[in-house]
Amino acid sequence: xxxxxSNAPILPTExxxxxxxxxxxxxxxxxVLLLVSAAAxxxxxxxxxxxxxxxxGFVQRAVSAHVVxxxxxxxxxxxxxxxxxxxxxxxxRVGRTLNPPGLxxxxxxxxxxxxxxxxxxxxxxFMYQNSDKNRLTLYVRSARDAKDTSFRITTERGVSAFYWxxxxxxxxxxxxxxxxxxxxxxxxxxxxxxxx
Numbered sequence: 001x002x003x004x005x006s007n008a009p010i011l012p013t014e015x016x017x018x019x020x021x022x023x024x025x026x027x028x029x030x031x032v033l034l035l036v037s038a039a040a041x042x043x044x045x046x047x048x049x050x051x052x053x054x055x056x057g058f059v060q061r062a063v064s065a066h067v068v069x070x071x072x073x074x075x076x077x078x079x080x081x082x083x084x085x086x087x088x089x090x091x092x093r094v095g096r097t098l099n100p101p102g103l104x105x106x107x108x109x110x111x112x113x114x115x116x117x118x119x120x121x122x123x124x125x126f127m128y129q130n131s132d133k134n135r136l137t138l139y140v141r142s143a144r145d146a147k148d149t150s151f152r153i154t155t156e157r158g159v160s161a162f163y164w165x166x167x168x169x170x171x172x173x174x175x176x177x178x179x180x181x182x183x184x185x186x187x188x189x190x191x192x193x194x195x196x
Contacts, residue, residue, distance in 0.1 A: 059156070059172050070137065078112070078114040081100075081110040086113055094123065094140055095142055101192035106184070108185075142169060142170070149165040152164065160177065160178075162183055
């Protein structure tokens with residue numbers, strides 16, 4: 001037995017263990033500090049402009065469609081406002097009767113519209129234009145799993161978007177104009193859409 005013990009390795013006790021380096025603790029603290037700073041910056045950014053992700057991701061897609069198609073002069077819409085099938089086609093694809101609001105009182109005439117692919121589902125884009133050739137679009141799609149949201153406004157890619165969700169549909173009115181004018185137009189659109 002004594003021979004077995006004499007050949008056993010000697011393990012250091014707590015008192016004989018060398019002091020630990022603070023290197024790992026300092027590295028961990030640096031990582032935590034970096035993460036906290038990044039999170040604080042993201043939260044501060046989010047308070048200035050509502051995030052365009054999650055349930056509001058449709059706004060980013062609506063803005064993107066607006067920016068692309070309003071630049072087109074000859075092929076900005078698939079179907080012109082004068083084509084009778086425009087409303088029937090969009091209504092059938094989006095799943096609700098869509099009656100595009102008249103904005104003549106605000107100086108905008110309906111040019112027409114197009115069907116947009118929105119994350120694998122259809123969305124309707126109605127395009128309006130005033131006498132100065134400034135364009136405005138109304139984007140409508142199903143709300144899917146989103147919840148109702150109040151009116152919101154954001155600026156993205158040089159345009160403003162006034163948007164809201166009233167389940168089962170989501171809406172975004174987009175234009176290159178000041179926020180007050182866009183909100184006024186948004187109220188006209190919302191009132192029109194509430195009519196049976």
